[in-house]
Amino acid sequence: MQFIPIVALTGFFLVGVFSYLTYAGDARAGRQKITTCQACHGLDGLSKNPESPNLAGQVESYLARSLEAYRSGERKNDAMNIVAKDLTDEDIADVAAYYASIQVDVLPP
């Protein structure tokens, strides 16, 4: 009766791989991970510094791709290359989900 444990283990493995591949960022977790980002980008994603862009309401995949590019050095900016260096894939997904989840209302002038 080796069969059942093997099926169960394969099932757990596949669930693990699937959830890894489809890991969608967790905005709540992301909010806890932006301690260093707030100084420049704000807790609300609205820049507190004329050099830094607003991130609130930005497209999630764009935020994640930008952070990956800073982390790899493909996109160059002194501050962001240092900040992104230690972010894990999960951190990037969470932080991107958090900033993307902030509602921005645009009022035409």
Ligand code: HEC
């Ligand atoms: C010292 C200030 C500073 C800190 C701290 C900082 N940033 Fe930035 N961030 C910047 C600046 C300046 C830019 C614009 C860089 C450029 O021109 O590429 C930027 C750009 C970005 C962009 C790209 C935005 C776009 O519109 O392309 C993202 C995403 C981002 N930061 C996320 C973060 C996250 C997440 C953190 C924290 C882990 C963080 N930043 C911490 C200053 C900062």
